[in-house]
Amino acid sequence: MVVSSSVPVNFKQVNIITYLATRFTYLSQETWLDLVEQQRITCNGLVCQSATLVSQGDIVTCDLPDFAPPPVNLAYSIVYEDRWLLGINKPGGLRVHSKGKFVTANLIYHLRYEHEPPYAEARLVNRLDADTSGVILVARDEETRRLLGQQFAEQLVHKEYVAVVNGIPAKEEGTIDLPVGRAQGSKVKQRQWVVEGDGGKTAVSHYQLIAPLGSQHALLRLFPKSGRTHQLRVHLAAIGHPIVGDALYTMDDDTFLDWCQQRQPIPSMQGITRQALHCQLTRFTHPMTRQLCTIEAPLPDDMNQLIARLQAK
Incomplete structure (x- = not known):
């Protein structure tokens, strides 16, 4: 599953791992690092490294693996x-x-x-x-x-x-x-x-x-x-x-x-x-x-x- 996000104004020259773990808290920092190392994360079309920095307006794209649905309370x-x-x-x-x-x-x-x-x-x-x-x-x-x-x-x-x-x-x-x-x-x-x-x-x-x-x-x-x-x-x-x-x-x-x-x-x-x-x-x-x-x-x-x-x- 491929998803993209535009880096908002409050992120300026922030490490890609920090950005992902801070903004998208449904995955841990370690998981985001693994995805970067697997070359599944790009910034403005370029493959990210663990030292990549991102700023406002950058387009970060993630090729996420398929996830098993997390446990949720369906007792509605x-x-x-x-x-x-x-x-x-x-x-x-x-x-x-x-x-x-x-x-x-x-x-x-x-x-x-x-x-x-x-x-x-x-x-x-x-x-x-x-x-x-x-x-x-x-x-x-x-x-x-x-x-x-x-x-x-x-x-x-x-x-x-x-x-x-x-x-x-x-x-x-x-x-x-x-x-x-x-x-x-x-x-x-x-x-x-x-x-x-x-x-x-x-x-x-x-x-x-x-x-x-x-x-x-x-x-x-x-x-x-x-x-x-x-x-x-x-x-x-x-x-x-x-x-x-x-x-x-x-x-x-x-x-x-x-x-x-x-x-x-x-x-x-x-x-x-x-x-x-x-x-x-x-x-x-x-x-x-x-x-x-x-x-x-x-x-x-x-x-x-x-x-x-x-x-x-």
């Missing part, structure tokens, strides 16, 4: 279904769609090709991060996807999330109005952060305190008004209450990249292996029936167990 459930639409309760640890080694290990592929019966025309309406659980909408035809997509774009869809966070907010409810964009200067390509000026997009989230969990954690209900990448995770980290288990927003770049190689639980994760964030409810106007439609997904076991552990402290 269909919580709503009609002739136009599916409502899915997605577990943490399952990508909604993907490429590379996850090309067959994701929700949309499984719905189209592995589910019985298959949903051959399944199309994602919205997305959740791989390690966020909860409601996902999947259209069964292009017109439904288009109409529901308009509602999301116009901020007409009501979403409610539940999260376990570090610390207890001083106010029982509040609004976080901070622009979100690509974290400037970060070595981690997926990291977002609060970005003022160019590069930042308007992002607004409301929160309510459901209950303190012991003296050092809290259970929050969250209402994102906009839908920026990692919005809730960034907003909560920015106000000093990062989500429990969120490795990306509780670690610096180097620590996170090291953690990605092993993905071992650490004490700050409180026994959970992902961010404790769940989309519990999505409400919208059904694009075909024009009726108000509410789809709910109960809290998963790992979050219920986390809440119980923290309450007992």
Whole structure:
């Protein structure tokens, strides 16, 4: 399988191995080195050596070997279904769609090709991060996807999330109005952060305190008004209450990249292996029936167990 990438602006005269291992963390540094030594990596059409340097704008192409699909959590459930639409309760640890080694290990592929019966025309309406659980909408035809997509774009869809966070907010409810964009200067390509000026997009989230969990954690209900990448995770980290288990927003770049190689639980994760964030409810106007439609997904076991552990402290 041949894949290509354009080196982004934050990489300047960086060793090819460092670039690949930093940007594409699904393979270890040792594996990337092996692929370079096998002459399976090129930069601007030239075969790379282990000492090759890359910079912004270079085109890096990788002839990747075929991978066995990685183990993923396929314990999703269909919580709503009609002739136009599916409502899915997605577990943490399952990508909604993907490429590379996850090309067959994701929700949309499984719905189209592995589910019985298959949903051959399944199309994602919205997305959740791989390690966020909860409601996902999947259209069964292009017109439904288009109409529901308009509602999301116009901020007409009501979403409610539940999260376990570090610390207890001083106010029982509040609004976080901070622009979100690509974290400037970060070595981690997926990291977002609060970005003022160019590069930042308007992002607004409301929160309510459901209950303190012991003296050092809290259970929050969250209402994102906009839908920026990692919005809730960034907003909560920015106000000093990062989500429990969120490795990306509780670690610096180097620590996170090291953690990605092993993905071992650490004490700050409180026994959970992902961010404790769940989309519990999505409400919208059904694009075909024009009726108000509410789809709910109960809290998963790992979050219920986390809440119980923290309450007992």
